Amino acid sequence: MIKQARDIPTPVKYLINLALFIIFLVVVNSMIASKTISGYYTKVIMLIGINIILAVSLNLATGYLGQLPLGHAGFMAVGAYSSAIFMKAASALPMFIALPLGLMIGGTVAGIFGFIIGIPALRLRGDYLAIITLGFGEIIRVILLNIDSVLGFNLTYGAASLKNIPKTTTFLGTFICVFIVCYVIHTMMKSRHGRAILSIRENEIAAESCGIKTTYYKTMAFVMSAFFAGVAGSLYAGYLGILNPSNFGFMKSIEILVMVVLGGMGSMIGSVISATVLTALPELLRAFADYRMVAYSLLLIAVMIFKPSGLMGTYDFSLSRLLGKGLSRLPARNASPARKGDDR
Amino acid sequence: MPRRDPHETLIPERDKDKTPAIECIGLGIDFGGLTAVDDFNFTLGRTEIAGLIGPNGAGKTTVFNLLTKVYQPTRGRMLLEGRDTKNMTTAQANRAGIARTFQNIRLFKELTVLDNVLIGLHNEIHVNLAQAILRLPSYWRCERVARERAMDLLSIFDMTGVADKKAGSLPYGAQRRLEIVRALATNPTLLLLDEPAAGMNPSETSELMENIRKIRDMFQISILLIEHDMNLVMGICEGIAVLNYGRIIAKGTPEEIKSDPDVIEAYLGKKGH
Amino acid sequence: MLQVNDINVYYGPIHAIKGLSFEVRPGEIVALIGANGAGKSTVLKTISGLIRPKTGSIVFDGRDITKTEAHKIVQAGLAHVPEGRRIFLQMTVMENLEMGAFTQKSVSEEDLEAVFTRFPRLKERRRQIAGTLSGGEQQMLAMGRALMSRPKLMMLDEPSMGLAPLLVAQIFEIIAELNKSGTTILLVEQNAGMALEVAHRAYVLETGRITLSGTGAELAESDEIKKAYLGG
Amino acid sequence: MSTVISQIFNGLQSGSVYALVALGYSMVYGIIMLLNFAHGDIIMVGAYVAWIMIAKAGLPPAVGVVAAVVGCTLLGITIEKVAYAPLRKSPRLSLLITAIGISFFLENLAQLVMGAGAKSMPEIVSGPGLSFAGANISFVAMVTIVVAVISMVLLTILVQRTKMGKAMRAVSEDMDSARLMGISVNRTISFTFALGSALAGIGAVLYSCAYPQASPTMGSMLGLKAFVAAVLGGIGSIPGAMIGGFAIGLLEAFVSAVGLSVWKEGAVFAILILVLLIKPTGIMGRVITEKV
Amino acid sequence: GKTEPGTTATPSADTGANATAPAAGGTIKIGLLGCYTGEYAQYGLAVQNGALMYIDKVNAAGGINGKQIEPIIYDDKGDPTEAVTAFNRMLDDGVTALLGSVLSGATMAVVPEAYAANLPMITASATAAGVTYNEDEDLVYTNMFRTCFIDPFQGEKMAQYAKDILGARTAAAITETGNDYAVGLKEAFVAKCAELGIEVVADEGYSKGDKDFKSQLTNINAKGADVIFCPNYYEDDALIVTQARQLGITATFMGGDGWAKVSEYAKAEDLEGSVYCSAYAPGSTPEIKQFETDYAAKYNGEVPGMFAALGYDAAIVLLDAIKAAESKGLETGSDEYKAAVIDGMKNTSSVGITSAYSYDEFNNPIKSAVIIKLEGGKEVFSQMF
Numbered sequence A: 001m002i003k004q005a006r007d008i009p010t011p012v013k014y015l016i017n018l019a020l021f022i023i024f025l026v027v028v029n030s031m032i033a034s035k036t037i038s039g040y041y042t043k044v045i046m047l048i049g050i051n052i053i054l055a056v057s058l059n060l061a062t063g064y065l066g067q068l069p070l071g072h073a074g075f076m077a078v079g080a081y082s083s084a085i086f087m088k089a090a091s092a093l094p095m096f097i098a099l100p101l102g103l104m105i106g107g108t109v110a111g112i113f114g115f116i117i118g119i120p121a122l123r124l125r126g127d128y129l130a131i132i133t134l135g136f137g138e139i140i141r142v143i144l145l146n147i148d149s150v151l152g153f154n155l156t157y158g159a160a161s162l163k164n165i166p167k168t169t170t171f172l173g174t175f176i177c178v179f180i181v182c183y184v185i186h187t188m189m190k191s192r193h194g195r196a197i198l199s200i201r202e203n204e205i206a207a208e209s210c211g212i213k214t215t216y217y218k219t220m221a222f223v224m225s226a227f228f229a230g231v232a233g234s235l236y237a238g239y240l241g242i243l244n245p246s247n248f249g250f251m252k253s254i255e256i257l258v259m260v261v262l263g264g265m266g267s268m269i270g271s272v273i274s275a276t277v278l279t280a281l282p283e284l285l286r287a288f289a290d291y292r293m294v295a296y297s298l299l300l301i302a303v304m305i306f307k308p309s310g311l312m313g314t315y316d317f318s319l320s321r322l323l324g325k326g327l328s329r330l331p332a333r334n335a336s337p338a339r340k341g342d343d344r
Numbered sequence B: 001m002p003r004r005d006p007h008e009t010l011i012p013e014r015d016k017d018k019t020p021a022i023e024c025i026g027l028g029i030d031f032g033g034l035t036a037v038d039d040f041n042f043t044l045g046r047t048e049i050a051g052l053i054g055p056n057g058a059g060k061t062t063v064f065n066l067l068t069k070v071y072q073p074t075r076g077r078m079l080l081e082g083r084d085t086k087n088m089t090t091a092q093a094n095r096a097g098i099a100r101t102f103q104n105i106r107l108f109k110e111l112t113v114l115d116n117v118l119i120g121l122h123n124e125i126h127v128n129l130a131q132a133i134l135r136l137p138s139y140w141r142c143e144r145v146a147r148e149r150a151m152d153l154l155s156i157f158d159m160t161g162v163a164d165k166k167a168g169s170l171p172y173g174a175q176r177r178l179e180i181v182r183a184l185a186t187n188p189t190l191l192l193l194d195e196p197a198a199g200m201n202p203s204e205t206s207e208l209m210e211n212i213r214k215i216r217d218m219f220q221i222s223i224l225l226i227e228h229d230m231n232l233v234m235g236i237c238e239g240i241a242v243l244n245y246g247r248i249i250a251k252g253t254p255e256e257i258k259s260d261p262d263v264i265e266a267y268l269g270k271k272g273h
Numbered sequence C: 001m002l003q004v005n006d007i008n009v010y011y012g013p014i015h016a017i018k019g020l021s022f023e024v025r026p027g028e029i030v031a032l033i034g035a036n037g038a039g040k041s042t043v044l045k046t047i048s049g050l051i052r053p054k055t056g057s058i059v060f061d062g063r064d065i066t067k068t069e070a071h072k073i074v075q076a077g078l079a080h081v082p083e084g085r086r087i088f089l090q091m092t093v094m095e096n097l098e099m100g101a102f103t104q105k106s107v108s109e110e111d112l113e114a115v116f117t118r119f120p121r122l123k124e125r126r127r128q129i130a131g132t133l134s135g136g137e138q139q140m141l142a143m144g145r146a147l148m149s150r151p152k153l154m155m156l157d158e159p160s161m162g163l164a165p166l167l168v169a170q171i172f173e174i175i176a177e178l179n180k181s182g183t184t185i186l187l188v189e190q191n192a193g194m195a196l197e198v199a200h201r202a203y204v205l206e207t208g209r210i211t212l213s214g215t216g217a218e219l220a221e222s223d224e225i226k227k228a229y230l231g232g
Numbered sequence D: 001m002s003t004v005i006s007q008i009f010n011g012l013q014s015g016s017v018y019a020l021v022a023l024g025y026s027m028v029y030g031i032i033m034l035l036n037f038a039h040g041d042i043i044m045v046g047a048y049v050a051w052i053m054i055a056k057a058g059l060p061p062a063v064g065v066v067a068a069v070v071g072c073t074l075l076g077i078t079i080e081k082v083a084y085a086p087l088r089k090s091p092r093l094s095l096l097i098t099a100i101g102i103s104f105f106l107e108n109l110a111q112l113v114m115g116a117g118a119k120s121m122p123e124i125v126s127g128p129g130l131s132f133a134g135a136n137i138s139f140v141a142m143v144t145i146v147v148a149v150i151s152m153v154l155l156t157i158l159v160q161r162t163k164m165g166k167a168m169r170a171v172s173e174d175m176d177s178a179r180l181m182g183i184s185v186n187r188t189i190s191f192t193f194a195l196g197s198a199l200a201g202i203g204a205v206l207y208s209c210a211y212p213q214a215s216p217t218m219g220s221m222l223g224l225k226a227f228v229a230a231v232l233g234g235i236g237s238i239p240g241a242m243i244g245g246f247a248i249g250l251l252e253a254f255v256s257a258v259g260l261s262v263w264k265e266g267a268v269f270a271i272l273i274l275v276l277l278i279k280p281t282g283i284m285g286r287v288i289t290e291k292v
Numbered sequence E: 001g002k003t004e005p006g007t008t009a010t011p012s013a014d015t016g017a018n019a020t021a022p023a024a025g026g027t028i029k030i031g032l033l034g035c036y037t038g039e040y041a042q043y044g045l046a047v048q049n050g051a052l053m054y055i056d057k058v059n060a061a062g063g064i065n066g067k068q069i070e071p072i073i074y075d076d077k078g079d080p081t082e083a084v085t086a087f088n089r090m091l092d093d094g095v096t097a098l099l100g101s102v103l104s105g106a107t108m109a110v111v112p113e114a115y116a117a118n119l120p121m122i123t124a125s126a127t128a129a130g131v132t133y134n135e136d137e138d139l140v141y142t143n144m145f146r147t148c149f150i151d152p153f154q155g156e157k158m159a160q161y162a163k164d165i166l167g168a169r170t171a172a173a174i175t176e177t178g179n180d181y182a183v184g185l186k187e188a189f190v191a192k193c194a195e196l197g198i199e200v201v202a203d204e205g206y207s208k209g210d211k212d213f214k215s216q217l218t219n220i221n222a223k224g225a226d227v228i229f230c231p232n233y234y235e236d237d238a239l240i241v242t243q244a245r246q247l248g249i250t251a252t253f254m255g256g257d258g259w260a261k262v263s264e265y266a267k268a269e270d271l272e273g274s275v276y277c278s279a280y281a282p283g284s285t286p287e288i289k290q291f292e293t294d295y296a297a298k299y300n301g302e303v304p305g306m307f308a309a310l311g312y313d314a315a316i317v318l319l320d321a322i323k324a325a326e327s328k329g330l331e332t333g334s335d336e337y338k339a340a341v342i343d344g345m346k347n348t349s350s351v352g353i354t355s356a357y358s359y360d361e362f363n364n365p366i367k368s369a370v371i372i373k374l375e376g377g378k379e380v381f382s383q384m385f
């Protein structure tokens, strides 16, 4: 009972997390405004944010659901293009309406594609699912490349790139999205819906036998994963201002997958950390000049050999849990530490 | 002792006036050329503990797979509490009241023991996605109730102490017990146990027997089990069906089965038990 | 024939086998019994080279095999029928048996016939994919496969698990028969009653240590054993 | 008519290279369930080895060919020993990422050492073309098809008739069980990599004959196509890889032939998807029955 | 906008050509951005080599206004995303001007940001029309210049050439569909053909990494075109020509400036008679000969191609403009200084090795195309066109 009193009550934990996050936003944002953080670092930080969303969203399908989609870049592309086309057309709308709307459109269109692709793809297993999603990803790219010349649209501009997209993505916008995406996935995973998704990864037949509608949950996780990839794509479009289908090829999907696996399958914090590291790494390696990409690939191999389960394994980290542990240790040593998973 | 007709229905007196938990009529399935189960007629009382025995490869597990809709039958019908189960999926069959364990354990190995049970409780927790994400009070309430219920269920087998352990790290026997708890969590009316005592030593087995009875009494459900351990089968089953080459060759009480010459010939062996 | 000297085995931090020593003499049936998780399977895996002991030594047929690779141990005449059967699920029954004869120059018809006479079910199902066999059929296949390598010493990990009573009796008969025809046998069993009946000698394993040993008959009479393993 | 025949041979020629490469993919996948992303890059290395021997050192083409095959074989074994063997007990995806890492590494290293531009490959074989029903079939095309088919037949015999072939199947299903059968798992895996890489070496040579250039990224697209071919045929199956390779080659030829070359990639993938939806394990893939 | 020389002139006195006092006035940082690794690295590195060669030459001669030119080199792998971060890093490093990027996509990603900072920028190889002109907003990026042709210019030129010189009636095209450069040239070519009355009988595509073009060529062969326009990069083009000849196609091949160096990749007899337009005719003038000798000496015997030459020219145009700004006595790196550099480029009278430069209203160079013909395995200057 004494232990009970020392535990941080759940709402307080949520408030602590929220407060920490807001402090982070405000501090970094003012540092950017005052140029304490230079334009270069700001760009890198924003890219990190976008990659976090991509990695975390793929982790939902790969780490939690246990599938291996290799077409994540396709969803990102669909989201990026649809939101970019909207943003270019919606220049009359005020920013506080256009921006969220653009993100929603990017996410929704990607989600719809996720649904269309997920229904057939999820009937397959393992590496066959991988290849079929890879195929869909490539088809999306080919369509984006050729649709204008065939139908006479002026939508994607094919190989000539979709240019002059309003550069609406800011640090604040990106990281609010990062927060929302992480929050939604985290809370979902800690509910019966998340457990259903995990059970499918662990053993599909057993999950069915427990009365879980596996097809529904597989599709749901897949669509959600696509939706968030679409949001990341939208942010990317507003970040770069120019889109070309060739930037959303198979290698981009692989890049995202590397982030997820390197971070540790099924570990959200792992995905966050490895998205950060892998985005920053090529920048840090600039000193190596010509040897940059060789060094990058060697590091990747080394990490996998020495830490095969990824940087974080399946460990999920919680600030408030850490705080709680710290607190409970302070006064009375005999109080047993809070049980794992108590923070839900 | 006079022999019964293998197609006769045989349910305990107390269940006679209730709808049977399950009723199979001429159920059968083929795999390619192989007829794994044929002409399977079987009725199970609402609170009966029954046994399904037979030589290896007789089709016992296949019957379970038919009942849980893992396989769709080639022939025949199956009524679950009077409802036809045609076109149901495994998940629907579960929600309609059938839960099972597996001959080769299928736990969610990387998840905790508690999570395994909570997944079993999936359809007992009524929280939609929005409530869960927004962490509305209903979410907290349902989660708490579910956790309490999960712990209650675990306590049947004295497993509350390992609730936080990874399911895959448990000893074999404990994994078998956890599968039963998980199946119970889905709130079934019919529980199917596929060789629950496999890999247990005799003293563990007798403890299991106690628990199976306890479960039936507590939840007032029917239990159908496959087992090769005759001490267990003869000890707790009220009715027994014997399967050989996919067909029921005998039905009856343990006493009747023990002395059935066909069963001795095909299954028990001369020494008997 | 087999000597295990003071071995210690770890799974990461878990100390599974603690200073274990025992021996199997030529022509014997030796049983290893013990509760769930006592470490019986671990002992067998260590002997057949699938896992390595941290310390201690294992001598088979006069040769130190502590550091020998698993496949060489098999070639030296030691067969291991692992827990959970571990047959090749995607191969047919026949192909599984052929794999069993991998150490032989060729698949001998005699050996095959011998296996089929012992397990007629396998002959019936020789073209079936092993993964679709019933549990008991798979167990038969696992034993049959091990026999194909003509082992001097055969280690069986819970061969009766999941088998029909008639077959359990049969399996133990086969074990006795195999032994008579010259194969030494190390047997791990939950079914302690049957195991002690066929075994010349037996060891009782508890949490990685041997707590009792003696002839099969002696142990079957022991009160401790009766209480803990024979259910009465 | 002559156009149709030309297109068939076009398809067969590129298809036979795909098939050779797909075989390597399939064999490695078959044994350790790894999508060996570095496989295409092994071909790239093979092409550079041939180039160095023939163009740089001025050795006769035959020496270059042998060197390429030997080089690829050694490289394949080395990669397995250094990068994949330590991960034998790790999750499959970690292995996949390592393979991707190796692929990046080889490409970037090649670029660093050999320069980013393509190297022009001197002629390795030459001979008279064939005119067949009005269609021109080049000598190189004929050599490619014939060599590929012979290699595949030899491989099939090797895998089906020898003990090593059996060992490969056993290892692919269950390594520990294979050990208990007396099979050396390490040797079997090395052998598989050696074989797959040797095929890659032959592929490299044929590829360099047909498309006489070597560049650091030449393996990635070829690898991806071959991988698709392997999956289409049913990954893990040797005849599947051949069928898949030829199917992709012919498909590409026909899609182009009907004037849809711009959509070629999309069309190939669309057909792949269709096939997988109808037969989820590929054309020759065996349905993996999971007994409940 | 134009900037008057600042009234607050820099204290630096040596506005003249005080060439023998290096480092006296510090350095002038110039960013070099491009794909120096990755699959397009050969183009990036060629541009870099060419540019560095001129920069070194200027530095060796004492720099500009006593200040050494300090190249800040960052790789973008040809990826627009990396180009933007690398560019911002250059801004942090304090570059005065930017020479880059190499590929159109990466360059177009950077230009709007450079424009916002009014940073002088010149590319040697980004040929897309959109590099200097934002058509959505009808805005010319006034800070952005280039030494290469734009895509439409080349496509149109070659169509005209096919009509006037080759007398072609029918044409076919084969292009890498994902490549903005190839597609840009092809589209201009096709449009111009329609205008000139040349029938385009086949318009084939292939994807990046493809090495087998026989199916497409079989199609073209069946349709029978007089000329085949093949505006890709030289490695692919060489394979296309080789395979076409294997199939018995005799049509004349035509290409864009991506063909430079094609002779190293295909047999002489296969290439014989093919033509392409270029900004660079190897060995055609004494200056170019000198350049080739110097280049070979500096980069262990390598033969420079068009990319290196245009990189060299871009450095000339940029450094000339910087010289002009320096001569106005402005503070190096200041906003006025940058404006002056831009101004210098806009009104340039620089003479590069490939051409003399002046710019039109879209900041595209006004220079005529060189037609190169392949004869006996050599790339021979044929005519200006």
Ligand SMILES: Nc1ncnc2c1ncn2[C@@H]1O[C@H](COP(=O)(O)OP(=O)(O)OP(=O)(O)O)[C@@H](O)[C@H]1O
Pocket: B031, B034, B036, B054, B055, B056, B057, B058, B059, B060, B061, B062, B063, B103, C132, C133, C134, C135, C136, C137, C162, D289, D291
């Ligand atoms: N998916 C399948 N495909 C082909 N044959 C199958 C399949 N599933 C089961 N069988 C066959 O059907 C028969 C019955 O198998 P089942 O698993 O039901 O036996 P069982 O009675 O449970 O035996 P055991 O007691 O050994 O577990 C067996 O001969 C088995 O080989």
Ligand SMILES: Nc1ncnc2c1ncn2[C@@H]1O[C@H](COP(=O)(O)OP(=O)(O)OP(=O)(O)O)[C@@H](O)[C@H]1O
Pocket: B169, B170, B171, B172, B173, B199, C011, C014, C016, C034, C035, C036, C037, C038, C039, C040, C041, C042, C043, C083
């Ligand atoms: N791969 C493993 N990793 C970690 N621990 C393991 C592993 N395998 C076994 N153990 C542990 O080692 C101990 C001995 O296991 P072992 O399988 O040898 O027992 P056993 O006597 O064969 O039991 P059973 O009767 O259940 O087969 C157990 O505590 C088990 O949890």
Ligand SMILES: [Mg+2]
Pocket: B060, B061, B062, B103, C134, C135
């Ligand atoms: Mg069974």
Ligand SMILES: [Mg+2]
Pocket: C040, C041, C042, C083, C157
């Ligand atoms: Mg065991």
